Amino acid sequence: MKGKMLAYLLVLALLVTMVSGCGGTGTTAKTQPDKPVKDLIVLAINADMGSLDPLHTSTIVDNMIFKNIYDSLVNNDKSGGFVPSLAENWTVADDGVSYTFKLKKGVKFQNGEEFKASDVVFTVNAAMKSPYLASIMDPIKDAAALDDYTVKFNLKYAYSPFLLVLTRIYMLNEKAVTGAGNNYGQNPVGTGAYKFVKHDSGQRVVLERYDGYFNGPAPIKNVEFKVITDSNTTQIALESGEIDFAFGVPAISIQGIKANKALATHEFDAIHLTFVILNNTVKPFDNKLVRQAINYAIDKDALIQIVLEGMGKNAQSILNKLTFGYSENIKGYEYNPEKAKELLAQAGYPNGFKISFKTMDGPLKKGAEVIQENLSKIGVTTSIEMCEQNAFNKDMMSGNYEMGNMGITLIQDADSWDLVLKTKGGYNWERYSNPKVDELFSQGKKLTDKNERLAKYEKLVQIVNDDAPLVPLFHKMGIYFSRKDLKVGYIDASGYLKVAEMSWEK
Template sequence: MKQKFKNLMFVLMSVVVFFGYTSKLLAAKETIVIAQGADAKSLDPHSTNDQPSSRVSAQIYDRLVEQDTDMNVIPGLAEKWEQIDDVTTVFHLREGVKFHNGEPLKASDVKFSLDRMKKSPQVSHIIGAIESVEVVDDKTVKIKTAKPFGALTSHLAHTAASILNEKAVKESGDAYGQKPVGTGPYKFSNWQAGDRIVLVANEDYYKGVAPTKTVIFRNIPEGTNRTIGLETGEVDIAYDLEPVDKDMVRNHKKLDFVEEPSLSMTYLGFNTKKAPLDKVQVRQAIAYAIDVDSIVEAVYQGGAVKANSPIGPKVFGHNPNAKNYEYNPEKAKELLAAAGYKDGLKIKLWTNDNPIRRDIATIVQDQLKQVGIDVTIETLEWGAYLDGTARGDHDMFILGWVSVTGDADYGMYPLFHSSTHGGAGNRSFYSNAQVDELLDKGKNSVNPEERKEAYIKVQEIVQEEVPVFTIAYPSDNVGKQKNVKNFKMHPAGHHRVYGATVE
């Protein structure tokens, strides 16, 4: 009898342990852990425009309109809209949408968000064409542009054009970037600076509650460590794997490697307000001294193509015939001598703690040494790097730009217009009246051919004057566990997690 009782207890305990273990597994499946190479700078979409921040913000907020993975503009918080004339568009908001703090979405929140965005030095240029935002009623907003603006809806789909709750922003004040409130599929839970940001599913999301209850964004700067996280199962999705790790992930029986063309480019920027980089000949010399093919092969290992323009082939307005600098160190030496630097010069090159950019910096340092340019590399923390280049403390720097809207206006206006010096994008502090005029023309036209003609000319000028030397068009990649389903990459790089599951 005692033995039977013991056997029964053993079975019962085994069942308890089994179900306890199973419940733990089920609980684990309610969480997706995503590793990226830098921590967010802020979750206030009006205070920064960097990719690590946008990748998190994209889960918290919605926009009036969205762009799908084919870059088509689709309804967002506005279920429909109509263009009244060349400068007026009316947007009709969805019924029943709530912010994470329980406040209903109203037209006044849209006006507040876009008006606030227009005052931001970091992102105002994105909707600089907007003259006024008018509340017609609680569910209707009228947006007027000062002039015709062909890319309006594409720009309103930008993560910086996310709709904020007026009450939440005013209550949090300067701390809002650490207390974001949106209408998106995930709500902000907590932020352990330098380590992780935790989001939880929004139970009131208008499209339906997300199947995965928790999303954790981990800050893992070293690409190899992100790959190790995949191997150990600590990480479900890892963004931006290093080329050296690609084959390992491809060949791992439990992992998938996904690589797709993006809207991004990597560039070497020059502070055109500082000698000797204020001379076009010096900038051209540096461009001729860099062997881009070797960088693409050694650093990207097939995950990028050589660039000939600040915008890539997937972006509207790309000029396939813009000047392409071929490796020519002798030409570089001639240009340096003509600029008064026959005996060489010394210069500093900034980069952030990004393995690919560090590798590029090392190669550039070596190649420039061959033509008499002594380069000192300085590596800065991401926030300090953005702040310093916004102030103009640098000489040269390595950075990327994503033409998030798929349109040349966004791809070039922030980088080259004289009104966007610093944090808004023009960290080269470049000014050219003709470029300004052409960029304004492209922005203020609704004629696609007229716009394209203006942008083609801009690319010809900037490739000749070289305020930035565009190196490559990298592909986006992610590594993920095979049991992660329904995760789709977005060409703009801020991939949406909504709908993804771990099976």
Template sequence: MRSTIILMLALLLIISGCSTSSSQMETSEKDKLTVVRLSDATKLDPHFITDISSANILYQKVYETLVVPDLDMKPQPGLAKEWEQIDDVTWEFTLREGVYFHDGTVFNADAVKATFDRLLDPKTASPQAEKLGMIDDIEIVDEYTVRFHLSAAYAPLLSILSANEGSIISPKALSENPKKLWEHPVGTGPFAFDYWKPGQEISIKKNEKYWGDKPKINQVVFKVVPEDTTRLAMIETGEAHVNDQVPITEIERIAASETLNLYRADGLGIEFLGFNVQKAPFDQLEVRKAITQAIDRKAVLKGVFQNSGMLANSPMSPKVFGYSDDVKPYDYDLENAKALLQEAGLEGLKVTITTNDRKERINVAEVVQSQLKKIGINAEVEVLEWGAYIEALNNGEHEMFVGGWGNATGDGDYNQFNVFHSSSHGGAGNHTYYNNPEVDRIIEDARKEIDDESRKNLYEQAMKLEMEDAAMIPLRYYEHLAVYHKDVEGLVISPVNYILLNEITIK
């Protein structure tokens, strides 16, 4: 009898344990958001991240900035609760109190100074340094007040401080092991870093000690799923919740599904075809002009992107400060393109078009390959995984490439300085390796110009020269697409294409 009672008690304990475990699992799954993505992050240190895809995992999630852009890209208080421009070259920021980094270190003026000193130190060799190179010194006024002293007036300072480049890093992490930040970020954000399994997934968890409004979910897992159809199927079945890299070819399937919702929003970025102008024969303007005139951009927009987004006429989106509709690329003109190649003695030219493994970009490369045949150019398409693609562009190993630039601030300086200034060659963003001293001067003047209309005029001048030099062929302005499961509520995608997580819930 006694042994029977013991056995029954043991069974009850097992059943009770299973029941509790099942309940906890259910709660856990409802509090866990799974985001499926084409590619893994390249690195997790904001001073070395050069792509929005990687920044999206950390920006305003693990790391925060002094200033935060709203959905109209207007600066709002972040880790700085207020600021004042004292004169053309001096800005004072009053910091929030009671904020802590995920490692327990207090956020204060020392943390701000340590972050920017590290970013701007030549020994750090950050590809982001030039974007904030106008900062001469950061003065600590008191524990919660800092002054930025600039070398010259810089109108878009607030916009760059609100971007990923302005992320504030734990001074303890910086002093103890800064290299570890590549794989283990430490910020003040609403989510803290959990783990990274390279090539598989990255997890972040709710920061229970967060100074602001806490997220409604406990965990977010960014899972790498290279196959487009698999990502969509995972959302459809509820195995995953959000996919922010949606193939345009799947829009009709999404619309017909009972479990999928499609998120669409105009973006700030541009998709383009670029040349490495330092490599022959692309160092010849006539060759670049010939290829530019051989590309039917309208056919690319319609055939590849199904008219998602807008036909691009310049390197800058209409939603970005500094855009001008008076800037135009060379017209589509096959006969003139053929004549230019003949003059250059380059009929039968062989080229390589490098692209990453996103379906639409591969399709763009193949359409361009077909269009170039019409002027006697034989193009080979080289498809690389995202990390290898970024590395190839950063090292200047490419000839032609299908590229994009997602403006992270809403200001023209972010396009012009990063994509066209000669000091930004490589990892900073100038993957065409374009170098025009006159354009450099205009971009530098625009950075210092306080008057908005004068700045716009300067950007127009720069873009007209860039289009004349044909370093790149603008294709389309982004439309951001995301697909999400019907049980997900509160999803917002910023104009930069960052997923905003704090208001998301799962039914």
């Protein structure tokens, strides 16, 4: 979200004839403007967008914007089930290895092209080659267009989370993608309620209502995702009216915002995990004992109080209660600095070591400072290095780091964690590799019996906890903030929402 500031002032003046009388004497009819109609919403995001090509990015910020430009074949509903989006309906073969989707007719991309089964096939083939999506696409053998409005997915095996995967696959227009080439990420075309207008680097992304949207025009015409990297500045902008919606403010400010009659809070159950990422291929984190020591050395409960004002849950593992595969039997690392010191001594680091710690502004920076203090108690000296989000992601992907902290939001199934923990996972930035874990992921995704899958993932998560390739810190409670007169629609467990479901009170 980037560039020059542009103020929108779109006023619809309604002339209202008013007739008044006094002492029986009539007066001339008068006109006066009605209350101006709000036709702009400004949403604050904490980092600039990387790319609006779903094949080449998967950051939370980019996904916030994706939801408004693109559509998927199916969506989640509030009950956790699935509802049609670009699909009209679907059927599943008795053996569970093929799905046939009937597509809605007359759906148009923002470039005027009709959405057809050939676009679905193009998207699936491209997603299979994407380093960001290849892991979750692995169960899919192929997709075939039976006619312009019918597409059949053939799977390699019956795969229980298949529909969940489809909620994250945004449909692309082949003509737009191939025509733009490497510039597509800056010129996206979808079927969504809003079309891309411009990206002012480092400042904002501007969208405009797509009047040809198949579900009808959205209530609000203009959308601006404004980049504000500092959470304190976000709070000030929200309270002053500079922005209308915030995805986050300092935790210490939440109670004050709740007391502000001009503002509203929107709380929801979230599947987000904040964790410390360790580069498992560099010393000393190539030693499991050191990684376990780091887990014991961090006071998660204190971290939750300081960073979140208590609005979070101590993460016992990578999974929380909203994710299929979660087990109460899994117990994480308790805060025990003495145990941490013992493990460091066993690993050959009785006097600790020095390490760099990459982080980003806002709550992550605050968390890094708490962790820095925790680690100092076991002889580990950390130097905090601040990064902008895109630079941070680039360093994580390339392995140009030793230690850092970040957040992640995946789909509500343990299988999605193969992106992060499988040897060839697209987001295996910690460079963790355990053949047993790889095999358990492969086995779990092929099972259809719920209890068998749960048992498989419990075993997998226990191994991951013992290997300690990362440090699960906390699952934070989802809470967003807005102007009081802004109606906000459904927020899913990933924290994503659609501006098309938002409107200003009249």
